[in-house]
Amino acid sequence: MSDSAFADLWTRAQEPVVLDGLLQVAAATLLAVAVVALSRWRTLDLESELGIAFVRGFVQIVAMGLLIGVLLTVPLAWSAVILLGMVGGATWISRQRGEGLPGVTRISLLSIGVGAGIVIVLMTWAGAIEATVRSLVPVGSMVIANAMKINGLALDRFREEIDSHRDVIEVGLSLGGPPQAVLAERVRDSVRASLIPVVDSLKSLGWVWIPGIMAGMILAGENPIYAALYQFVIMAMIFAAGGLTSMISSLLLSREVITDAEQLQDIRP
Amino acid sequence: MLSAHQLCRFVDGETIVDTVDFEVEPGDVFVIFGPSGAGKSSLLRLLNRLDEPSSGTVRVRDQDYRDIPPQRLRKQVGMVPQQPTLIDGTVAENVTWGPRLRGEPVDRERVNNLLDRLGLSGFADRQAGDLSGGEAQRVAIARTLYNEPDVVLLDEPASSLDADAARQVETLLSDVMRDLSITAILVTHDTERARRLGSRGIRMEDGRVTRRGSIDDILDT
Numbered sequence: 001m002s003d004s005a006f007a008d009l010w011t012r013a014q015e016p017v018v019l020d021g022l023l024q025v026a027a028a029t030l031l032a033v034a035v036v037a038l039s040r041w042r043t044l045d046l047e048s049e050l051g052i053a054f055v056r057g058f059v060q061i062v063a064m065g066l067l068i069g070v071l072l073t074v075p076l077a078w079s080a081v082i083l084l085g086m087v088g089g090a091t092w093i094s095r096q097r098g099e100g101l102p103g104v105t106r107i108s109l110l111s112i113g114v115g116a117g118i119v120i121v122l123m124t125w126a127g128a129i130e131a132t133v134r135s136l137v138p139v140g141s142m143v144i145a146n147a148m149k150i151n152g153l154a155l156d157r158f159r160e161e162i163d164s165h166r167d168v169i170e171v172g173l174s175l176g177g178p179p180q181a182v183l184a185e186r187v188r189d190s191v192r193a194s195l196i197p198v199v200d201s202l203k204s205l206g207w208v209w210i211p212g213i214m215a216g217m218i219l220a221g222e223n224p225i226y227a228a229l230y231q232f233v234i235m236a237m238i239f240a241a242g243g244l245t246s247m248i249s250s251l252l253l254s255r256e257v258i259t260d261a262e263q264l265q266d267i268r269p
Numbered sequence: 270m271l272s273a274h275q276l277c278r279f280v281d282g283e284t285i286v287d288t289v290d291f292e293v294e295p296g297d298v299f300v301i302f303g304p305s306g307a308g309k310s311s312l313l314r315l316l317n318r319l320d321e322p323s324s325g326t327v328r329v330r331d332q333d334y335r336d337i338p339p340q341r342l343r344k345q346v347g348m349v350p351q352q353p354t355l356i357d358g359t360v361a362e363n364v365t366w367g368p369r370l371r372g373e374p375v376d377r378e379r380v381n382n383l384l385d386r387l388g389l390s391g392f393a394d395r396q397a398g399d400l401s402g403g404e405a406q407r408v409a410i411a412r413t414l415y416n417e418p419d420v421v422l423l424d425e426p427a428s429s430l431d432a433d434a435a436r437q438v439e440t441l442l443s444d445v446m447r448d449l450s451i452t453a454i455l456v457t458h459d460t461e462r463a464r465r466l467g468s469r470g471i472r473m474e475d476g477r478v479t480r481r482g483s484i485d486d487i488l489d490t
Binding site: 167168170171172173174175176177178181182259261262263264 | 317318319320321335339340341342343344347348350352354356366367370371372412413416
């Protein structure tokens with residue numbers, strides 16, 4: 001990244017709108033301080049945790065704002081590098097849900113990479129995501145983050161399914177059942193359970209909650225109907241990437257937990 | 270029919286099955302007798318290849334079982350677990366679970382014949398969840414026999430039942446094995462059960478064979 005990128009960022013940081021933003025932060029902080037004080041008065045013993053979370057959230061989001069400020073000036077190819085980095089991070093975080101499952105890191109990387117990757121590439125090709133860093137990075141990160149959450153849920157549920165149905169699985173194998181047929185119900189339940197949050201989000205979309213992108217676009221003066229349509233596109237991308245990730249992850253795991261001699265492996269955290 | 274050769278299984282540095290040898294002839298009801306924790310069930314799992322031997326092997330009809338595709342091997346060497354572990358669905362769906370998993374057609378007449386033999390006439394369409402412990406265990410036996418195995422491995426199949434149900438299951442099992450000339454390997458820690466059902470066998474302690482021969486040979490103290 002060049003010096004001009006940082007010079008551009010410095011110029012942006014001095015714009016009057018940033019000062020307005022800081023004043024708004026001060027107002028919001030007063031409210032938060034009041035809540036922390038209330039917690040102290042009620043001896044909830046939460047003031048330290050609340051205070052740290054508040055400061056940490058502020059630092060993280062401003063750092064992200066600065067980073068995006070820099071990113072807006074870099075060439076398009078950088079977005080691929082950034083998104084790949086995000087896939088790596090997402091793999092690292094979601095794999096912890098599947099501690100003890102064989103090949104969990106490799107499977108998570110592949111599932112999130114392929115699930116989110118296909119959706120991002122196809123939607124960029126179709127024009128739903130603008131082929132600019134400004135659009136690719138934030139929208140891509142949403143798709144990847146949701147694929148990560150869904151992968152984590154799938155790993156967690158798959159391990160639980162294997163643990164709680166070990167006896168049935170082994171009976172199926174002992175009867176000469178092909179492992180994939182014996183594990184089909186476990187895979188189905190894992191995929192289904194991991195997609196419950198995103199399916200519920202789709203069901204409640206618009207009447208229980210107005211998601212961030214739509215709210216942000218309306219606040220920024222965008223046509224509300226277009227904002228609604230674009231929000232739906234985002235939700236559909238999250239659903240598609242999550243569904244793909246969960247299916248790939250559960251299917252690969254169902255192969256990995258079975259040995260070459262068609263035995264169910266021990267899963268130890 | 271089936272023989273174990275220097276069969277060993279080590280788990281986390283602990284010896285579970287220690288250099289076990291035996292041979293089962295066609296028509297035998299071969300008993301693996303011993304106290305709890307002797308390694309009997311672990312040995313049975315090795316025979317069905319649900320676990321992998323650390324060393325040694327098993328021969329089925331003179332063929333090393335590592336050369337037999339696992340699904341075919343498990344059809345040839347069927348296993349009835351200690352707990353029936355039935356799936357949700359009807360009795361018939363449970364009895365035919367093996368072929369249905371393999372995508373094979375189901376023979377309803379064979380289901381009814383097996384259920385008749387095991388004292389479960391008219392049970393085919395009942396829900397598995399509504400069965401008593403003894404009935405569920407008989408369905409588990411029918412499920413294994415549906416595959417027409419050469420050898421049936423029975424892991425204390427009546428141990429979780431009350432005395433009456435256990436005796437009923439044993440009688441039916443004994444009749445079916447005799448009528449169908451089934452070769453069986455029965456794991457038990459019950460002296461009387463071993464005497465009633467078995468012809469010969471081995472006694473195991475701490476994963477090792479401590480005696481072998483006729484039922485009297487392995488049971489006498």
